[in-house]
Amino acid sequence: MMRTRPLKVALLGCGVVGSEVARIMTTHADDLAARIGAPVELAGVAVRRPSKVREGIDPALITTDATALLKRGDIDVAIEVIGGIEPARTLITTAFENGISVVSANKALLAQDGAALHAAADAHxxxxxxxAAVAGAIPLVRPMRESLAGDKINRVMGIVNGTTNFILDKMDSTGAGYQEALDEATALGYAEADPTADVEGYDAAAKAAILAGIAFHTRVHLDDVYREGMTEVSAADFASAKRMGCTIKLLAILERAADGQSVTARVHPAMIPLSHPLASVREAYNAVFVEAEAAGRLMFYGPGAGGSPTASAVLGDLVAVCRNKLAEVTGPGESAYTRLPVSTMGEVVTRYHISLDVADKPGVLAQVATTFAEHGVSIDTVRQQGRPDGVGNEASLVVVTHRAPDAALSGTVEALRKLDTVRGVASIMRVEGE
Incomplete structure (x- = not known):
């Protein structure tokens, strides 16, 4: 039976995502009501610039006082698409204090203060x-939080930022340099005027923290996530990757230790084999590869950003929260019962691809190999060739290691830098997905 009194929704923020949420709520009102069991009504829209024209939104709904909107007594659900830490954190807390459930797309806030927000939701x-906070339209959070709740997830590896994937894909497919590919991404609207959050890995790190907490039932804070950006990735790195049958992606990698007693979370560029499903993810798409004990390997793929895809995820949550409201129940909250420690990057076991500029004379290779041995790192392959730029008395030496603790690999690189025969370390890239 359809309940006649509508569930009232407060929309906090009305930018690209918020305006699309409002549009779909209006145009699909009958379908949403049928799926929920009650009408949903947009009861107020909190914005910073009330004079801006917002097509399809009744101007009478616009307010600059988000707090008053939440406290007026008739709001059932708040949708927070403001972004950032404040005022979003205070507004979400205010919503809970006033008996309002919340749907949020705020990855930065959830990565930083997710535990406190979950506690506030539970308390009220x-x-x-x-x-919508992770991977846009791709159903990922709920499948991991609910569908895989009876399984044990051991590893999550994914491309969770569309801007960086677009840039790296263009560098790979066209031979463009980093700046050229970034300029194209900016012109097409994939990159912001200030792309730092994307290209330096901050956006992906926030998403990694959220996913790690869900996957391993433990609290993973943004500061626990090791992060490297991809601004130093070069055309030469892609050439080396192709010789290995690989490509390069900015990956979020979350792992449970082999003994099950700790977890790691990291974001960095890495070479992955062309045979791996993530290697074929093109343009600005996202994809996440989940490895679970019983379910095996699962792949989630789709558009990871944009107004419509993100709004789709928001509205999916809205339907679920409204159904819970009608049934007078709540959905799953935070699951952090394992309380596993988050290990440092130095404890991660991985492989390195290292490109060195060395003196072109006998004994250099033996000296380099000795340095690896002294740090307990085994060499898989070595390739030596003359410098492509024709510099005399110098050669390019490419070393690919076997798996070793990252601290040992990093220590090896630092020792190599100190050798008289090593003119410079041209690039360092981890190798994953094998």
């Missing part, structure tokens, strides 16, 4: 849903 018996 309200829902906190955030499918």
């Amino acid at each position: 018996g309200r829902d906190l849903y955030y499918e």
Whole structure:
């Protein structure tokens, strides 16, 4: 039976995503009501610039006082698409204190203060849903939080930032340099005027923290995530990757230790084999590869950003939260019962691809190999060739290692830098996905 009194929704923020949420709520109102079991009504829209024309939104709904909107007494659900830490954090807390469940797309806030927000939601018996905070339209948070709740996830590896994937894909497919590919991404609207959050890995790190917490049932803070950007990736790196049958992606990698007693979370560029499913993810798409004990390997793929895809995820959460409201129940909250420590990057076991500029004379290779041995790192392959730029008395030496602790690999690189025969370390890249 359809309940006649509508569930009232407060929309906090009305930018690209918020305006699309409002549009779909209006145009698909009948379908949403049928799926929920009650009409949903946009009861207010909190914005910073009330004079801006917002097509399709009744101007009478616009307010600059988000707090008053949440406290007026008739709001059932708040949708937070403001972004950032404040005022979003205070507004979400205010919503819970006033008996309002929350749907959020705020990855930065959830990565930093997710535990506190979950605690506030639980204290007031309200829902906190955030499918849109990670990988846009791709159903990922709820499958990991609910569908795989009976399984044990051991590893998550994915491309969770569309801007960086677009840039790296263009560098790979066209031979463009980093700046050229970034300029194209900016012209097409994939990159912001200030792309730092994307290209330096901050955006992906926030998403990695959220996913690690869900996957391993432990609290992973943004500061726990090791992060490297991809601004130093060069055309030469892609040439080396192709010789290995690989490509390069900016990856978020979350792992449970072999003994099950700790977890790691990291974001960095890496070479992956062309045979790996993530290698074929093109343009600005996202994809996440989940390895679970019983379910095996699962792949989630789709558009990871943009107004419509993100709004789709927001509205999926809205339907779920409204159904819970009608049934007078709440959905799953934070699951952090394992309380596993997050290990440092130095404890991660991985492989390195290292490109060195060395003196072109006898004994250099033996000296380099000795340095690796002294740090307990085994060499898989070595390739030596003359410098492509024709510099005399110098050669290019490419070493690919076997798996070793990252600290040992990093120590090896630092020792190599100190050798008289090593003119410079041209590039260092981890190798994953094998």
